[in-house]
Each structure stands twice: as C-alpha cells, then as structure tokens.
Amino acid sequence: MYKDKIYAAAALFNTADGIVEAARKVKAEGYTKFDVNTPYPLHGMDPAMGLKPSKIGYFTMAVGSFFASLMTFFIYWTNSVDYPAIIGGKPFFAFPSYIPVIFEVFILTSAVLSVAMMILFLFKFPNNSHPLHDSAFAKSTSSDRFGIYIEAKDPKFDYDKIVAMFKGLNAEITEPIYYDTEEVTWKPKIWDPKFILGLLFISFVTSASVYVYMNKIIYMSPMNWMMDQPRADYGETSEFFADRMSMRTPPAGTVAQGFMPYKYRGDHLSASENLSNPFTPSKEVLELGQKKFATFCSPCHGDDGVAGRIVGMPGANLTLDMYKEMSDGMLYHIITQGSRAGLMSGLESQITRDERWAIIHFVRVLQNIEQTNDDVAEEDDDMWGDEEDMWGDEEVSTEEVE
Amino acid sequence: MKKEKIVRYEQKDLPASYTKWSNILLILGLVLGILAYWIDPQRAAFASLIGFMLSVSIGMGAMFLIAIEHASGAIWSVPFRRITEYMTGALYVAPILAVPVIISLFSHHGGIYHWTHTEDVLSDPFLSKKMAYLNTQSFMIRFIAIWLLNVVFKFLMVGSSFKQDKTGGQAISKRNAFWSAIYVAIFAISVTVYAVDFMMSLEPHWFSTMYGVYFFAGTFSTVMAMLTLYVIYFDKNKMLITGIRSDHYYSLGGWMFAFTAFWAYIAFSQFMLIWYANIPEETFWYIPRMEGVWAYVSIGLMLIKFIVPFGLLIQRESKSNPSRLKLAAYWIIGAHVYDLYWLIYPTYSKMVGNVNPIFGWQEIGFIILAVGLMMTSFRMAAKGKNHIPIGDPKLERGLNFHL
Numbered sequence: 088m089y090k091d092k093i094y095a096a097a098a099l100f101n102t103a104d105g106i107v108e109a110a111r112k113v114k115a116e117g118y119t120k121f122d123v124n125t126p127y128p129l130h131g132m133d134p135a136m137g138l139k140p141s142k143i144g145y146f147t148m149a150v151g152s153f154f155a156s157l158m159t160f161f162i163y164w165t166n167s168v169d170y171p172a173i174i175g176g177k178p179f180f181a182f183p184s185y186i187p188v189i190f191e192v193f194i195l196t197s198a199v200l201s202v203a204m205m206i207l208f209l210f211k212f213p214n215n216s217h218p219l220h221d222s223a224f225a226k227s228t229s230s231d232r233f234g235i236y237i238e239a240k241d242p243k244f245d246y247d248k249i250v251a252m253f254k255g256l257n258a259e260i261t262e263p264i265y266y267d268t269e270e271v272t273w274k275p276k277i278w279d280p281k282f283i284l285g286l287l288f289i290s291f292v293t294s295a296s297v298y299v300y301m302n303k304i305i306y307m308s309p310m311n312w313m314m315d316q317p318r319a320d321y322g323e324t325s326e327f328f329a330d331r332m333s334m335r336t337p338p339a340g341t342v343a344q345g346f347m348p349y350k351y352r353g354d355h356l357s358a359s360e361n362l363s364n365p366f367t368p369s370k371e372v373l374e375l376g377q378k379k380f381a382t383f384c385s386p387c388h389g390d391d392g393v394a395g396r397i398v399g400m401p402g403a404n405l406t407l408d409m410y411k412e413m414s415d416g417m418l419y420h421i422i423t424q425g426s427r428a429g430l431m432s433g434l435e436s437q438i439t440r441d442e443r444w445a446i447i448h449f450v451r452v453l454q455n456i457e458q459t460n461d462d463v464a465e466e467d468d469d470m471w472g473d474e475e476d477m478w479g480d481e482e483v484s485t486e487e488v489e
Numbered sequence: 490m491k492k493e494k495i496v497r498y499e500q501k502d503l504p505a506s507y508t509k510w511s512n513i514l515l516i517l518g519l520v521l522g523i524l525a526y527w528i529d530p531q532r533a534a535f536a537s538l539i540g541f542m543l544s545v546s547i548g549m550g551a552m553f554l555i556a557i558e559h560a561s562g563a564i565w566s567v568p569f570r571r572i573t574e575y576m577t578g579a580l581y582v583a584p585i586l587a588v589p590v591i592i593s594l595f596s597h598h599g600g601i602y603h604w605t606h607t608e609d610v611l612s613d614p615f616l617s618k619k620m621a622y623l624n625t626q627s628f629m630i631r632f633i634a635i636w637l638l639n640v641v642f643k644f645l646m647v648g649s650s651f652k653q654d655k656t657g658g659q660a661i662s663k664r665n666a667f668w669s670a671i672y673v674a675i676f677a678i679s680v681t682v683y684a685v686d687f688m689m690s691l692e693p694h695w696f697s698t699m700y701g702v703y704f705f706a707g708t709f710s711t712v713m714a715m716l717t718l719y720v721i722y723f724d725k726n727k728m729l730i731t732g733i734r735s736d737h738y739y740s741l742g743g744w745m746f747a748f749t750a751f752w753a754y755i756a757f758s759q760f761m762l763i764w765y766a767n768i769p770e771e772t773f774w775y776i777p778r779m780e781g782v783w784a785y786v787s788i789g790l791m792l793i794k795f796i797v798p799f800g801l802l803i804q805r806e807s808k809s810n811p812s813r814l815k816l817a818a819y820w821i822i823g824a825h826v827y828d829l830y831w832l833i834y835p836t837y838s839k840m841v842g843n844v845n846p847i848f849g850w851q852e853i854g855f856i857i858l859a860v861g862l863m864m865t866s867f868r869m870a871a872k873g874k875n876h877i878p879i880g881d882p883k884l885e886r887g888l889n890f891h892l
Contacts, residue, residue, distance in 0.1 A: 130891040
C-alpha cells in the first residue's frame with residue numbers, strides 16, 4: 088500500500104435503498120467522478136447516478152459495418168475476380184448466399200472488437216491492475232455490501248467533507264482507498280519482456296495445438312470416419328446399381344469441365360462467318376503457333392506449309408491462294424473437325440482452342456513469306472539465282488519470326 | 490396488516506373525435522368497397538383479401554399477445570392489457586371482409602383461387618393430388634371452425650378478465666393462464682392455416698414451409714405497432730391512471746424492433762433457400778416478383794418493411810420516445826399492408842395478363858374499410874368499460890414497472 092497517494096473516498100452500505108439514496112445525493116452535490124459497485128444490478132440506479140446511455144453501440148456499429156464491408160469485398164474478390172468458379176449454377180457474384188457470412192462477420196467482429204477495444208483503451212492494456220483490486224471495499228461489494236466511491240480526481244474532492252456526507256447517509260463503513268505502490272510507479276511499456284514472452288507463449292500454444300489437431304488428431308480413429316466412407320473406385324463393380332456399373336452415364340447435355348462444346352459442328356459456313364481470332368499476333372502467340380505447327384501440322388504440311396518438298400507428304404500446300412483467302416474461322420473449323428474432303432482428320436482432341444488460334448496466326452505468317460518470295464521471283468530474271476534467293480530469304484524470314 | 494387498495498380509477502369514454510373518424514372511415518370504406526365490388530367482383534375479392542388478412546393479423550395477433558401475457562405472467566403490459574383486449578374485436582369484423590373472397594369461391598367465373606376450377610384441377614397431376622386439402626368444402630370448414638375456436642377463446646380469456654374487475658383475486662388469473670397456454674398452440678395452427686388457405690393457395694402449385702411463420706412475423710409486429718398507437722392515444726387523453734412510463738414504451742418499442750428483425754430473418758431465409766436450391770417448382774413464385782416493375786416493389790418491401798423501421802428504432806433513446814414510436818408504429822402497419830399486397834397481388838396481375846403492379850382506389854377502399862371496421866369494433870368493445878384491469882393483482886406492479 089502506498090499511503091501517500093489517495094485514490095478515492097469510499098463508503099459501504101447495507102441496503103439497496105441506501106445506496107440508491109447515496110448515489111442520488113452524491114449526484115445532487117455535484118460530484119462527477121464517482122462510481123457505484125453492487126453485487127447485482129439495481130433498478131433505478133442509472134437515473135439516480137445520472138448516467139447517460141452508453142455510446143458503445145455507435146462504436147460497435149462502426150466496427151461491425153467496416154468489417155462487414157471488408158468481408159463483402161473479400162468474398163467478391165475471391166469468388167468473382169481472383170478465382171471465379173461456377174458453384175451451383177450461380178453467378179460469380181451471388182450476393183444472397185454471401186449475406187449469412189457477412190452477417191456473421193458483422194456480429195463476430197463487432198462483439199470481439201468491442202471487448203478488445205474496451206480492454207485496450209479503457210483498461211489501458213497491458214496494465215492489469217486497479218486501485219480497487221484486493222481492497223476490502225471490492226471484496227465486500229462482490230459479496231454482500233453496496234459500495235460507492237468518489238475519486239480524488241474529482242474537482243470538488245475533500246476527504247473530510249465526503250466522509251461527513253457518507254456518515255450523514257448512514258453509511259456502515261467509510262474508508263479511504265490508496266493506490267498500490269506498483270500502480271504509482273508503473274509506466275505503460277509495451278516492450279515489457281514479461282508481456283512479450285506471454286504473447287509468444289500464447290501464440291506457441293495456439294499454433295502447436297492447431298498443428299496437432301490438423302495433422303494428428305483428425306487422422307485418429309474415430310475422427311477419420313469421413314475418409315472411410317463407402318465409395319466406388321474407377322472401374323470397380325457396383326453392388327448398388329442394377330447394371331453393376333459404378334461409373335454412370337451423365338445426363339444428356341452435360342459438359343465436362345474445361346471442354347467447351349464446339350457450336351459449328353458440321354457447319355463450316357457459319358464457322359467461317361462467325362468465328363474470329365481472339366488473339367493478336369504477338370511474339371508469344373506466334374511462338375506457340377510455331378511450336379504447335381511443328382508438332383501437329385508439319386508432318387503433312389511441311390515445316391514451311393508448302394507440302395510436297397519431301398515425297399510422301401500428303402498435306403495441302405497452305406500457301407496457295409485458296410488457303411490465303413480462307414477466313415480464320417474456316418481454318419479453325421478445319422483444324423477442329425478435319426477437312427470436308429475427309430483427307431485431314433480433326434485435331435480437336437490434341438490441340439486446345441487457344442493453340443488452334445495461335446497456329447492460324449503462324450500459318451498466316453508462312454503465307455506472307457511465300458508472297459514476298461513470289462514478288463521477288465517476278466522481279467528477278469535469273470531463274471536459278473531466284474531459286475537460291477528464295478531459299479535464302481525464307482531462312483532469314485523464319486529466323487526473324489523466331 | 491391489511492393493505493389499502495391504491496388504484497383509484499374513473500371510467501372515461503373514448504373522445505368524440507375518435508367516434509367521428511371511425512364513422513367517416515367506415516362509411517367511406519363501405520361506399521368504396523360496395524362500388525368496387527359492383528364494378529369488378531374479382532378485383533374486389535383480391536382487394537378485400539388484403540383487408541381480411543390485416544384484420545386477422547390484428548384480431549388473432551391481439552389474442553396471442555394476451556395469451557402469452559397470461560401464460561408468462563407478464564407484469565409490464567398489465568396497465569394496458571385492456572387495449573389489447575379491445576383489439577380482439579377485429580375477430581368479429583374479419584368475416585365481413587372475407588365476404589367477397591367467399592363468394593368468389595363459389596362463382597364459376599372470375600374466382601380468385603385457381604383450385605376452385607374443378608375441371609382444371611382434375612387435368613393437373615399436382616392439383617388433383619392436393620384436392621384432398623384444397624377444395625371448397627374443407628376450405629369453408631377450416632375457415633369457420635378456426636374462427637369459432639378463436640371466438641370461444643376470446644370469451645374465455647377476455648370475458649373473464651372483465652369479470653375480474655368486480656371479483657378481483659388470483660383465481661381468474663390462474664384460469665386465464667391455463668386457457669392461454671392452450672390458446673398459444675391453437676394460435677399457431679390458426680395463423681398458419683389462414684395464411685396457407687387464403688394467401689398461399691392463390692398459387693396452388695407453390696408451397697413454402699416458412700409461409701406461416703412469415704405471416705406470423707408480420708402479424709406480431711403489426712399488433713405491437715397497433716397497441717403502441719393506442720397506448721400513446723390513451724395516454725394523451727388521460728384515460729390510463731398514472732400515465733405510461735418510458736420503461737413501458739421501451740418494451741413496446743423493443744418488441745416492434747425485435748419483430749422487424751425477425752421478419753427480415755424469416756423473409757430472407759425463405760428467399761435464400763429457394764434462390765439457392767433453384768428448383769423450378771419453387772422459384773416460379775419469386776420470378777414474377779423479381780421482373781419488371783415488380784422487382785422495384787420487392788426492393789421496396791426490403792426497404793419499407795425492414796431497413797426503415799430498423800433504422801427508426803435501433804437507437805435506445807428512440808424506443809422510449811413516444812413521437813418516434815408513433816411514427817414507427819404507423820410505418821410498420823403500413824409496411825404490413827404493403828407486404829400483404831406484395832404477397833397477394835402478383836397473382837391478380839397474372840390473372841388479368843398485366844405484368845405491372847395494379848393499385849387503385851379499389852385497394853385503398855378496402856384498406857380504409859378494414860381500418861374503419863376495426864376502429865368501430867374497438868370503440869364498441871371499449872364503450873362503458875374500465876380501460877384498466879382494476880381487479881388484476883399484478884396491476885400495481887405493472888404500473889410501477891421498471892426495466
């Protein structure tokens with residue numbers, strides 16, 4: 088006990104009526120820094136003390152609204168922007184199904200943060216002491232007495248006068264309350280090693296128990312029942328279905344994930360009219376096109392699209408005017424479905440949609456190379472030299488493309 | 490030591506202006522209602538259905554309020570329990586408002602319920618299965634039986650309360666608590682059956698297990714709002730003994746606030762489950778309400794029935810402020826009428842082949858008629874009676890009620 092510094096003048100009453108009367112009197116005398124401690128809530132205490140309704144509701148509302156909007160944005164960003172996935176045939180931003188989550192976040196954050204802010208600002212955390220702690224006054228008011236105290240901070244504080252007033256109100260005990268020694272000398276310091284160690288200890292215990300739970304406990308019996316549910320593996324006989332097949336035929340119209348159905352199957356005219364290349368011929372696209380052309384097209388069409396340089400190459404010469412005039416959509420249709428004559432088969436299963444469009448860009452490049460060479464051929468008189476130039480030109484051009 | 494009886498009470502009738510206004514509204518409503526029925530019986534039946542469900546809300550809701558007060562031994566509401574008891578007079582006017590609806594059940598053309606057309610029902614695989622429940626005879630039996638049951642309990646609970654004024658004592662309170670406990674169960678069935686029969690069966694293919702609770706949520710907040718209005722009115726005209734404390738007002742406001750939020754919870758649950766499951770046999774009820782102008786009416790419902798009253802009542806001060814409570818109470822009653830319109834009228838729009846909401850003097854006329862009838866029944870119930878249950882042993886504690 089630090090006898091020099093007084094915290095408050097306190098009084099204990101025996102009856103609830105007595106304490107309400109005392110609170111009314113203290114309020115009427117003009118004291119502002121006073122408080123009442125009772126073992127249970129008393130009716131009429133708020134008006135007797137002149138307490139205004141608490142403002143904590145506004146704070147709770149603000150915190151809750153802030154985190155609820157943050158949550159709304161978070162769900163929006165994860166479900167509609169960063170990783171859009173169709174769930175249950177709902178739009179990417181399926182607001183009605185987010186409302187329960189947003190509501191819960193509102194409740195949780197406003198409640199938890201109200202308490203946290205109260206501890207931080209009103210109790211001045213990490214301070215955990217108060218002059219009333221361990222005092223006879225606090226012990227009485229938490230069991231069978233009704234207590235009132237006026238703080239020394241009050242501008243009208245005068246110990247003897249207050250004690251006289253309490254005596255006049257038939258107080259059972261009047262006593263001064265002093266600050267603890269620790270309380271007076273204590274300075275708030277957030278880097279207190281004890282406090283930091285405490286935080287570290289709590290975080291260690293929390294992480295360790297989460298780790299043990301997530302990696303050990305849920306794999307133990309009987310927590311692992313979810314992993315042992317009856318299910319049919321691929322190719323297994325089913326005891327459940329009459330035809331004993333465990334793999335079921337999907338309903339008509341089912342689209343496998345990642346496989347966009349091709350709309351213009353068998354309709355090359357509409358494909359030619361309606362499809363257009365979604366990419367611009369950038370370096371990446373052309374490189375991809377060249378790579379895929381080399382893998383899937385060159386065995387028949389040749390490295391340069393001019394088939395027939397090697398005996399037995401069955402593909403068409405893509406540099407012919409007929410192919411130059413074909414629209415991108417038509418070429419796409421042929422790569423997808425195969426040629427109409429049936430000499431080329433569709434490569435739908437081997438080449439993805441994006442790769443097909445990239446190949447078309449690359450084919451256009453090949454066609455333009457030939458065109459330049461034709462122009463050169465017309466200008467040059469020396470037929471043999473032309474031939475050599477043509478080969479040389481093409482190699483240079485190909486390198487340029489690469 | 491014998492305790493002196495402190496309650497001294499002089500009986501005072503409702504002011505003349507109340508009689509004047511109830512008569513004006515009643516006559517205006519009757520004229521408009523009869524005119525509307527003469528022009529278009531089908532539309533009049535739809536319009537009177539709004540009035541009927543409003544009077545059911547007030548009548549049965551007031552009965553329920555009395556029942557839970559008796560059953561739980563409530564103290565705070567004893568000083569104005571008489572007002573709730575007068576409000577149960579709305580039970581008597583409900584059948585009057587149901588007349589156009591009942592006539593439309595038996596008319597072969599222009600009825601409002603699709604399931605009354607027997608030839609359509611028999612050719613429809615769903616409706617022919619539901620015929621055991623949805624047919625005119627059993628509809629009428631349920632309507633009359635439930636109404637009679639409610640009237641019987643009105644005599645048991647409200648009648649004995651007036652008897653207690655002369656006798657006093659605990660015996661009648663105990664008996665009321667007994668009947669009240671039974672009535673609470675009857676009320677749950679009554680409100681659900683009325684909501685399902687009169688409103689949900691407008692779309693006989695559709696069903697929702699939330700529907701009864703949805704209607705109950707609106708019902709209870711409306712009864713609380715109506716009670717608040719009357720309490721403020723009685724207090725203003727000095728017809729209650731010591732006046733009403735702010736703690737009483739706080740409780741009334743708290744109930745209105747709670748059931749505003751409860752309605753939103755129920756309405757949203759019903760909507761979200763149907764929206765998420767996305768089953769055509771359930772969603773077709775919501776789709777007309779989410780298209781075209783009706784979409785704005787639905788957004789309006791959210792604003793009017795939830796967000797505005799929630800904002801009006803959320804502050805602690807506003808729950809004990811009579812002028813704010815009065816505004817909120819009028820608003821909540823209006824919102825309940827809006828809600829009933831939203832529940833009932835898309836069917837009428839579909840029936841006459843109009844995609845837009847239809848609202849005109851016919852609807853206003855029947856709402857005025859319902860209000861006029863309820864005000865008149867209240868006036869007749871209150872005539873020459875004690876507005877305070879002076880024989881109730883809990884009265885003194887109720888007058889000194891502290892939160």
